[in-house]
Amino acid sequence: xxxxxxxxxxxxxxxxxxxxxxxxxxxxxxxxxxxxxxxxxxxxxxxxxxxxxxxxxxxxxxxxxxxxxxxxxxxxxxxxxxxxxxxxxxxxxxxxxxxxxxxxxxxxxxxxxxxxxxxxxxxxxxxxxxxxxxxxxxxxxxxxxxxxxxxxxxxxxxxxxxxxxxxxxxxxxxxxxxxxxxxxxxxxxxxxxxxxxxxxxxxxxxxxxxxxxxxxxxxxxxxxxxxxxxxxxxxxxxxxxxxxxxxxxxxxxxxxxxxxxxxxxxxxxxxxxxxxxxxxxxxxxxxxxxxxxxxxxxxxxxxxxxxxxxxxxxxxxxxxxxxxxxxxxxxxxxxxxxxxxxxxxxxxxxxxxxxxxxxxxxxxxxxxxxxxxxxxxxxxxxxxxxxxxxxxxxxxxxxxxxxxxxxxxxxxxxxxxxxxxxxxxxxxxxx
Numbered sequence: 001x002x003x004x005x006x007x008x009x010x011x012x013x014x015x016x017x018x019x020x021x022x023x024x025x026x027x028x029x030x031x032x033x034x035x036x037x038x039x040x041x042x043x044x045x046x047x048x049x050x051x052x053x054x055x056x057x058x059x060x061x062x063x064x065x066x067x068x069x070x071x072x073x074x075x076x077x078x079x080x081x082x083x084x085x086x087x088x089x090x091x092x093x094x095x096x097x098x099x100x101x102x103x104x105x106x107x108x109x110x111x112x113x114x115x116x117x118x119x120x121x122x123x124x125x126x127x128x129x130x131x132x133x134x135x136x137x138x139x140x141x142x143x144x145x146x147x148x149x150x151x152x153x154x155x156x157x158x159x160x161x162x163x164x165x166x167x168x169x170x171x172x173x174x175x176x177x178x179x180x181x182x183x184x185x186x187x188x189x190x191x192x193x194x195x196x197x198x199x200x201x202x203x204x205x206x207x208x209x210x211x212x213x214x215x216x217x218x219x220x221x222x223x224x225x226x227x228x229x230x231x232x233x234x235x236x237x238x239x240x241x242x243x244x245x246x247x248x249x250x251x252x253x254x255x256x257x258x259x260x261x262x263x264x265x266x267x268x269x270x271x272x273x274x275x276x277x278x279x280x281x282x283x284x285x286x287x288x289x290x291x292x293x294x295x296x297x298x299x300x301x302x303x304x305x306x307x308x309x310x311x312x313x314x315x316x317x318x319x320x321x322x323x324x325x326x327x328x329x330x331x332x333x334x335x336x337x338x339x340x341x342x343x344x345x346x347x348x349x350x351x352x353x354x355x356x357x358x359x360x361x362x363x364x365x366x367x368x369x370x371x372x373x374x375x376x377x378x379x380x381x382x383x384x385x386x387x388x389x390x391x392x393x394x395x396x397x398x399x400x401x402x403x404x405x406x407x408x409x410x411x412x413x414x415x416x417x418x419x420x421x422x423x424x425x426x427x428x429x430x431x
Contacts, residue, residue, distance in 0.1 A: 003100075003101075003104035004100035004103055004104045005099070005104050005107070006104070006106035006250035006299040007104045007106075007108065008103065008209055010107060010111075011107065011124065011125075012121070013122055013257075014114075015114075015118075015119065015121040015124060016381070017166075020160045025086075025154055028151050028157055029151060030151065030153065030155060032117050032118075032119040032123045032153075033123050033127060033153040033156055034097060034127055035117050035119055036119060036123065036124065036127035036155055037127055037156060039113050039128060039343075039376055039424065040110075040130070040131050041264055043131045043133065043135075043285055044130040044131040044134075044156060044157050045078070045158070046134045046139055047133055047134060047137075047138050047140065048139065048141070048159075049140065049141050049142075049143050049158075049159040049160065049161055050065060050140065050141075050142050050143065050160060050161055050162075050163065050188050050272070050276075051143050051154065051155075051157055051162045051163070052065075052142065052144050052145065052162075052163045052164075052165070053144075053145040053148075053149040053163070053164050053165070053184065053186045054145075054161070054163075054164050054165030054166050054186065054188075054191050055151075055165075055166050055167050055323060056066075056163050056165065056166045056261065056319065056321065056323050056324050056327070057165035057166045057199060057261060057264065057265045058144050058145060058163075058299070059164060059304070059306055060257055060261070060262060060265050060268055060301070061165050061199070061268055061272075061319075062078060062080055062142045062143075062144040062263050062266065063078065063080070063295055063299040063301040063411070064257070064266075064269045064291070064292060065142050065269060065272060065273075066078040066092075066095075066284060066294070066299055067095075067162075067290040067291040067292070067294070067295045068273060068287060068288050068301050069139075069140060069142070069267070069276075069281075069406070070094045070095065070291070070298060070364070071205055071250060071287045071288075071290055071291035071298070072281070072282060072283040072284070072287040072291075073282075073420075074139040074140055074263060074281070075093065075094060075136070075137070075138045075139045075140075076093065076094055076138060076139065076140055076141065076142065076144050077091075077092070077093050077129070077132075077133035077136065077138040077140070077141030078091075078092045078093070078095075078141065078299065079091060079092075079133075079141065079142070079154070079412060080144045081122065081125070081127070081144065082145050082421055084300075084302055084303055084318075084421065084424065084425040084428055085425060085428055085429055086117070086401045087125075088100070088103065088298060090125055090129065091128065091129045091132050091133075092099060092217055092299065092300065093136050095139060095297075095298045095300055095354075098132050098239070098302070100105065102132060102135075102334070106128050106132075106385070107257070108129065112199070112302070117287040120153075122146050122152045122153055124329070124340065126146075126153040128162040129141075129143075140160075140407045141157070143157060144330065145186075148185040148186065149164075149185050149186040149187065149188040149189040150184070150186075150188020150189070151185070151427075152185070152188075152189075155188060155189055156428070158191060158194070159189075159191065159194060160194070160195075160275075160276070160279055161187045161194060161195040161196065161197065161272065161275050161276070161279075162187070162190055162191060162194060162195070162196040162218075163196070163197045163198075163199070163268060164186050164187070164189070164196065164198050164199065164209065165199040165200070165264075165265060165271055166199060166232075166261075166264065166323060167179050167182055167183045167186060167200075167202065167370045170205070174339045178204075178209075179202070179204045179205050180204055180205060180208050180343040183204075183205035183208040183209065183355030184208055184212075185358070187208055187209050187212040187213075187387070189214075190209070190212045190213055190216050190218050190340075192217060192218065193216070193217045193218060193219065194216070194218050194219050195215050195218065195219045195220075195275050195318070196209070196213055196219070196221075197220075197221055197223055197265060197266060197268055197271050197272050197275060198220065198221070198222045198223065198268075199222075199223045199224065199265060199268030199271075199282075200222070200223070200224050200264055201222040201224045201246055203235060206222070209396075211315070213341070218399045221271060223267035223268040223270070224264070224267055225270075226245075226246050226267070226269050226271050227243055227244070227246070227266075227267040227271060228243065228244040228267075229241055229242070229243050229263050229264070229266050230243075230269045231260060231263045232236065232252065234258050234334070237254075237256065237407040238254040238255060238256060238258070238293065239255045239256075239257065239258040239259075239262060239292060240252060240253070240254055240255075241253045241255060241262070241263055241266055243266065243267075243270065246269075250261045250286075251404070253266065253288075253289060253292055254289070254293050255293070255295070256292075256293055256294055256295055256296050256297075257296070257301070257304050257305070258305050259293055259304050259305030259306075259317065259327060259331055259333075260275070260327055260330045260331050260334065261319075261327040262304075264347070270288070272365075273288060274333055283415065284342060284412055286367050289328045299383070300426060302424075303316055303317065304318065305317045305331055307431070308417075308427070308431055310322040310415070310427070311388075311410065311411070312406055312409045312415055313337065313413065313414050313415065314414075314415045314416075314417065314427075315335070315414065315415075315416055315417070316330070316416070316418060317416075317417075317418050317419040317423045317424070317426060318420075318421045318424050319418060319419065320346070320350070320355070320418070320419055320420050321355070322354040322355065322358070323352060323359050325354075325355050325359070326358060326418075327335045328418060329358055329359070330414065331336045332414075335414060337413055337414035338410070338411065338412040338413050338415075339363075339364065339366070339410070339412060340360060340362070340363040340413070340414050340415070340416060341363070341364050341366065341405040341408060341409060341410075341414065341415045342359070342360070342363040342364065342365050342366065342392070342416050342418075343365070343366045343368065343377070343398070343401050343402050343405050343415065343416065343417045343418075343423065343427070344359075344365060344366070344368070344381070344385075344418060344419035344420075344423065345368045345369055345378070345398060345401075345420050345422065345423040346375075346376045346381055346419050346421050347374045347375060347376060347377060347420060347422075348374055348375065348376045348390075348419055349374065350376070350390060350420075352381075352384050353398035354390045354420070355388065356384060356387075357388050359385075359388070359389060359390055361365065361388075361389050363390070363392075363416075364391075364392050364405075364408065365378050365382075365390055365391060365392025365393075366392055366393065366395060366401035366402070366404055366405045367381045367382040367385065367392060367393070367395065368394070368395045368396070368397060368398045368400065368402075368422060368423065369381070369396065369397065369398070369399065370423055370425075370426055371396055371397065371398070371422075371426065372409050374420060378394035378401075379394045379395065380394055382394040397424035397428075398423050398427060399426065399430055401413075402417065402426075402427050402430060
């Protein structure tokens with residue numbers, strides 16, 4: 001246990017972290033990752049992969065596909081980021097986090113390599129994940145892009161297929177100021193002669209994907225043009241989605257992920273399963289149905305329109321960019337409550353003009369700052385919010401804001417926690 005804690009502390013304190021340091025931690029090439037993986041004997045070449053990018057939806061899509069593959073009997077790796085509570089959430093096999101002993105041994109064994117290459121935190125965790133999947137002898141690994149795609153550390157893999165979920169405004173200081181520019185970065189994961197599934201179709205971004213796919217001779221399909229999906233309703237346990245497949249056959253799916261945005265993600269997931277079947281994977285419709293009913297328990301995913309308690313009624317969601325906030329608002333509109341208590345925090349480098357204007361003006365806000373250097377001070381966030389007629393009190397810490405919301409809560413109200421992954425993470429930690 002001490003060796004694991006020391007290993008994690010070493011990585012946190014020595015290496016640049018995007019979550020802590022922002023854009024300065026983002027390495028704009030793949031050189032370090034290539035050096036690290038070469039030193040590890042290129043583990044990423046020794047197992048099959050699916051590569052997933054997108055502004056929103058890539059995490060949910062990754063977890064759903066991992067759940068389906070595991071349900072079908074395949075030993076399935078899953079690499080995602082960031083983690084919310086435990087570093088090892090990033091590296092899983094069949095839903096189980098990698099062992100603390102593995103992390104400690106990896107850091108101890110390759111410490112001199114780390115100090116020679118001087119990678120970012122993300123670069124070393126990617127190499128660590130590939131090493132773990134190779135040692136675990138996975139049949140396939142679902143690899144989620146960290147940021148962008150073209151220059152993301154994960155982009156050294158040669159996947160069976162690539163998946164791009166949604167394109168929206170986020171990290172514009174690194175990815176571009178238009179949807180087409182952002183799509184260009186995401187399209188960087190499209191590989192030669194490798195099928196690509198685009199979950200949604202948008203007129204501004206479709207030409208970017210089509211051009212890249214044509215240049216790489218990569219077969220491309222837009223899931224929204226193949227599968228018709230429609231939300232039917234939500235109850236305590238599931239979200240119900242109606243689906244019409246390419247042959248006009250209608251079916252209904254039950255998802256334990258209840259956010260409205262899963263309706264769009266599901267089309268991409270189903271088309272990806274079709275592509276995997278073409279490549280020889282034996283995945284039945286029953287596997288898909290059963291897996292989608294238990295994604296949370298089988299993969300450990302958290303923070304996607306997640307109900308944390310019934311009384312007080314608390315829901316959290318990690319959506320923190322424009323499209324993510326629009327989906328949060330849509331979900332709030334479909335939820336019954338008397339008064340909305342909104343616990344919110346943000347990062348200093350976040351363009352709040354893509355979030356604050358869309359938030360409900362009749363909510364009571366509890367402005368707070370996650371415990372990290374990148375966090376925007378709560379008093380500054382409150383000042384920014386007041387410009388958009390959003391009112392409430394500011395608190396120096398997330399836990400104080402959450403406690404204040406619970407104190408003000410009355411039966412029939414809703415406490416929503418969001419604005420940043422790190423606000424959600426700190427509330428999850430208190431619960």
